[in-house]
Amino acid sequence: xxxxxxxxxxxxxxxxxxxxxxxxxxxxxxxxxxxxxxxxxxxxxxxxxxxxxxxxxxxxxxxxxxxxxxxxxxxxxxxxxxxxxxxxxxxxxxxxxxxxxxxxxxxxxxxxxxxxxxxxxxxxxxxxxxxxxxxxxxxxxxxxxxxxxxxxxxxxxxxxxxxxxxxxxxxxxxxxxxxxxxxxxxxxxxxxxxxxxxxxxxxxxxxxxxxxxxxxxxxxxxxxxxxxxxxxxxxxxxxxxxxxxxxxxxxxxxxxxxxxxxxxxxxxxxxxxxxxxxxxxxxxxxxxxxxxxxxxxxxxxxxxxxxxxxxxxxxxxxxxxxxxxxxxxxxxxx
Numbered sequence: 332x333x334x335x336x337x338x339x340x341x342x343x344x345x346x347x348x349x350x351x352x353x354x355x356x357x358x359x360x361x362x363x364x365x366x367x368x369x370x371x372x373x374x375x376x377x378x379x380x381x382x383x384x385x386x387x388x389x390x391x392x393x394x395x396x397x398x399x400x401x402x403x404x405x406x407x408x409x410x411x412x413x414x415x416x417x418x419x420x421x422x423x424x425x426x427x428x429x430x431x432x433x434x435x436x437x438x439x440x441x442x443x444x445x446x447x448x449x450x451x452x453x454x455x456x457x458x459x460x461x462x463x464x465x466x467x468x469x470x471x472x473x474x475x476x477x478x479x480x481x482x483x484x485x486x487x488x489x490x491x492x493x494x495x496x497x498x499x500x501x502x503x504x505x506x507x508x509x510x511x512x513x514x515x516x517x518x519x520x521x522x523x524x525x526x527x528x529x530x531x532x533x534x535x536x537x538x539x540x541x542x543x544x545x546x547x548x549x550x551x552x553x554x555x556x557x558x559x560x561x562x563x564x565x566x567x568x569x570x571x572x573x574x575x576x577x578x579x580x581x582x583x584x585x586x587x588x589x590x591x592x593x594x595x596x597x598x599x600x601x602x603x604x605x606x607x608x609x610x611x612x613x614x615x616x617x618x619x620x621x622x623x624x625x626x627x628x629x630x631x632x633x634x635x636x637x638x639x640x641x642x643x644x645x646x647x648x649x650x651x652x653x654x655x656x657x658x659x660x661x662x663x664x665x
Contacts, residue, residue: 503534
């Protein structure tokens with residue numbers, strides 16, 4: 332009898348778990364504004380999306396400025412950045428090119444795919460999928476640095492790109508660190524651990540504001556300055572810097588504003604929201620929610636306007652300067 336009661340209780344617990352439904356962001360009808368955001372169509376679906384741009388199935392290219400005219404890439408090519416009209420592109424086989432106006436300026440076969448890269452003058456800073464950093468002098472076609480960090484286990488596609496700071500280069504790694512490299516001396520000065528998670532621990536955000544360096548993985552944000560280091564812990568979806576504020580989109584539907592020392596200024600919940608992307612524009616933030624909404628708010632997260640989109644954001648996305656791109660759609664912002 333006792334065993335029967337235990338079995339019944341266990342069965343009830345399992346059935347209750349099976350019937351639990353995921354709750355989604357669902358603003359009340361009166362909260363939804365009547366206006367719509369302007370939309371348009373891409374020539375084809377997004378095949379690859381990075382932080383820098385997107386490659387379409389037909390080889391078209393979308394940069395932060397918009398759809399590039401007259402550009403055709405292989406659909407299996409990842410676009411890694413636009414540097415004064417010079418495009419950095421890579422594929423999974425390790426083929427890497429720098430092109431301009433359809434001409435190949437430099438190409439190289441790496442042992443594995445380049446997943447992030449930055450070009451400044453004649454220097455190429457790159458990170459490959461094995462978590463090796465590269466510094467190459469293109470003028471002499473010389474490798475200055477090639478250094479392997481720890482083994483990565485899983486990677487978020489939004490890998491941050493290296494940042495040049497005069498004679499210093501900051502590299503993001505795929506195992507949760509940043510490496511500081513002296514470009515002129517060709518040596519690693521130091522590294523800093525952002526987070527130490529086992530999986531999906533690549534640095535997805537890297538930026539500099541004044542004398543402060545910001546780097547983030549999906550679980551931690553770090554600020555490094557000459558006199559101190561500050562940390563922010565959370566399940567991070569996306570981050571953007573606007574003026575002297577840091578905007579952190581969290582996976583639980585909260586958005587937190589901090590100052591540049593990561594001190595919390597304001598936190599606001601959009602219950603059950605699954606954030607997709609954020610685009611700052613003037614004195615507004617355009618925050619896109621995956622179930623099909625755009626939240627338009629001021630920089631203090633007050634007086635938000637919720638706009639219903641035509642459909643859910645359920646495919647690869649890329650946030651440009653003036654639009655969100657997903658699937659074969661464009662959502663334009665003012």
